[in-house]
Structure formats: C-alpha cells, structure tokens
Amino acid sequence: MMADMDFPTLAYQWLVKQRIGVECRFVESPDRIYTPPELFEREVDDKTVLVATSRVFYTSGYIQDIRSVADIAHKHGAYMLVDDYQGTGQIPINVNAMDVDFLVTGTLKWLMGGPGLAFVYIREGLISQLQPTIAGWFGHSEQFQFKTREFDFRPDATRVEMGTPAVAAIYAANGGLDIVQEISVEQICERTRYLTNDLIAQAREHGWKVRAPLEPEQRSSIVMLEIEQPEEVVKALVARNIITDSRPGLLRASPYFYNTIEENALVIGAIAEILESRK
Known part of the structure; x- marks a missing residue:
C-alpha cells in the first residue's frame, strides 16, 4: 500500500515485483497536498503485507502523520516502511516514537552529502527474522572465507550490507553531516x-x-x-x-x-x- 504522491522510485520497487505476485495499491490524495491517515484506514486490510510511504511529499512538502499510518498498518499485521529522503536533516525524527519497522534515506538532499550513500533502519527485533532477497559479500557471516557455493547471513544489521562502500562519497557526506549535527x-x-x-x-x-x-x-x-x-x-x-x-x-x-x-x-x-x- 502506497500513496499516489510518493516519489516514483518508491513505487517502482514494488511495481516490478508484480510479476512474482505482489499486488500494489495506492491511496489517492484528494487535493495533491495532503494524504490524511484516514485514507490508509479505508484501504489497508488484513491482506496488506507492507505500507510504504514518504514522511515528506516531494510535490507539496506535506509532513505525513507517520505514527497514525504505522498504527493502521500494525493493526492489520502489516509492516511499515518510510521513505525519508525529503525529511532527514530538516525535520526531526524518532523512529521509535513513529513505531516504524523500516526507514530508508540518504545524504543526497537535506544532509548536504551528495549522491552515493543511503541509510536503512530496521527495527532491531526484525533483523534476525527477515531474509534479504539480494545479498553481497559484506553480508556473509564468513565474509573473508570467500565461500562461493554457500551463503549464510550475518546475524546483525550488517546482513543487509552489499559490497565495498563508496569511501570517497563517505568523506564528502561527513562534511554535511558535521554541519547538520553542529546546528x-x-x-x-x-x-x-x-x-x-x-x-x-x-x-x-x-x-x-x-x-x-x-x-x-x-x-x-x-x-x-x-x-x-x-x-x-x-x-x-x-x-x-x-x-x-x-x-x-x-x-x-x-x-x-x-x-x-x-x-x-x-x-x-x-x-x-x-x-x-x-x-
């Protein structure tokens, strides 16, 4: 379940999975400014697996009431994923208070860090339960054994890491992060x-x-x-x-x-x- 005002990239991740049986549905903003939580209340049901939406909409600047949407998702047994690219750095955030299961963001926008880096938050209790569908050698439990014929995920959050990080981009991003944290x-x-x-x-x-x-x-x-x-x-x-x-x-x-x-x-x-x- 998504909102029709979400940035297209968020929707594309799930639309391309329709061929393997994923059903995508959208709540529709009545005015292209707001997406009230009540819209999700009407559409989310016990068949919903994931509610994925933005905290800040890129075409109106509206800050969603994420906690209310998360409560709706959890009431029906669904996970809550937040795209926070348009919020991180300019709007205070507390993933525990919002009760979200996943949050993705990056340094491209308000963190002033440029492209090339992304962050993912996963609720700690979910990390060991979930099996990523893509993997890289940094996520292998025995990374430096270079086992080609078998794969076991690391037990902690590093299981979602892929390959060698963009080190140059990290140095550039640290400058922006330092400024944001100082202010x-x-x-x-x-x-x-x-x-x-x-x-x-x-x-x-x-x-x-x-x-x-x-x-x-x-x-x-x-x-x-x-x-x-x-x-x-x-x-x-x-x-x-x-x-x-x-x-x-x-x-x-x-x-x-x-x-x-x-x-x-x-x-x-x-x-x-x-x-x-x-x-």
Whole structure:
C-alpha cells in the first residue's frame, strides 16, 4: 500500500515485483497536498503485507502523520516502511516514537552529502527474522572465507550490507553531516520553517497559487508554485544565479537554513519579473 504522491522510485520497487505476485495499491490524495491517515484506514486490510510511504511529499512538502499510518498498518499485521529522503536533516525524527519497522534515506538532499550513500533502519527485533532477497559479500557471516557455493547471513544489521562502500562519497557526506549535527536538526527545522512561511506569504501576495499545507507545522522546506511552463522559469532564474527546480506544472523553491529573508525577496522579485516578461 502506497500513496499516489510518493516519489516514483518508491513505487517502482514494488511495481516490478508484480510479476512474482505482489499486488500494489495506492491511496489517492484528494487535493495533491495532503494524504490524511484516514485514507490508509479505508484501504489497508488484513491482506496488506507492507505500507510504504514518504514522511515528506516531494510535490507539496506535506509532513505525513507517520505514527497514525504505522498504527493502521500494525493493526492489520502489516509492516511499515518510510521513505525519508525529503525529511532527514530538516525535520526531526524518532523512529521509535513513529513505531516504524523500516526507514530508508540518504545524504543526497537535506544532509548536504551528495549522491552515493543511503541509510536503512530496521527495527532491531526484525533483523534476525527477515531474509534479504539480494545479498553481497559484506553480508556473509564468513565474509573473508570467500565461500562461493554457500551463503549464510550475518546475524546483525550488517546482513543487509552489499559490497565495498563508496569511501570517497563517505568523506564528502561527513562534511554535511558535521554541519547538520553542529546546528541540530531542531534548529534547522525552526529556521527553515521561518523562511518557508515567509516565502509562501510573499508568493501569495503576488496572487500565485501555492501548493502547500495551510498549517505551518505540517510544512517542510518545499514550496511549490503552480506556474505554466515552470521549466522555462527555472532556466531564466539560473541566468540570474538562482537555483530552483520544476515538476510538471510546478516551480519548486526550497530555502534552507543558510538562506535569508532578503534572498526570499530576491527570488520572488525575479520570478515576478520573468512572469511579467511573458505578457
């Protein structure tokens, strides 16, 4: 069970397994902003094996109530998996409080570590019970015996490790992690929410439609503006040394802790000039 607003990669992992009997179902957001837990309540049943969804949605910035979704999954005997790529580093997290079984994330986004590294959390009590369907030599219980004809998993979390890690990427990622830990995710969250609220307010002053939750506490630092041909605006902003991104019909601006209110105004002003030049 997934949400139709999850990032496609999450869905693809299960869609390609349909050929071996996996059935994929999706709850549908009514407004492309929120996915209330009640939607999962209606769809999850005793045949559901896994609920897999994002803590933060990439096209609205909505922060899901993961604990409520996890409670629904567990009530029906299903596991709960969270994709936290869009949350880790900017929104505080506690896997025990959320009662999740699995969580995957990486250094690519708010941890400022670049591509090449991913993290997986598995509830400790599940580690010895589950048998991964893919394996690498780092997960072998006798790794350096180089046994080609037999395989036994390690008894601990290292059983999910694959091969030689991307050491260069680790060094790069440590720089970003050091900064995040020095500031603290809690302070980063407070700062980015302040910047996000300001950016949304400025956008609405221009009459632009913002696809974001109304409640500040349910927003992440993802601000989506509904604009025609947003990719053209992105290119024009790059020419002004302003980096944004686009999704179909949406311009995405994502202020982080190192940005300022003055830069928010600069971005909004630049977008306004670009849109005015279209007339």
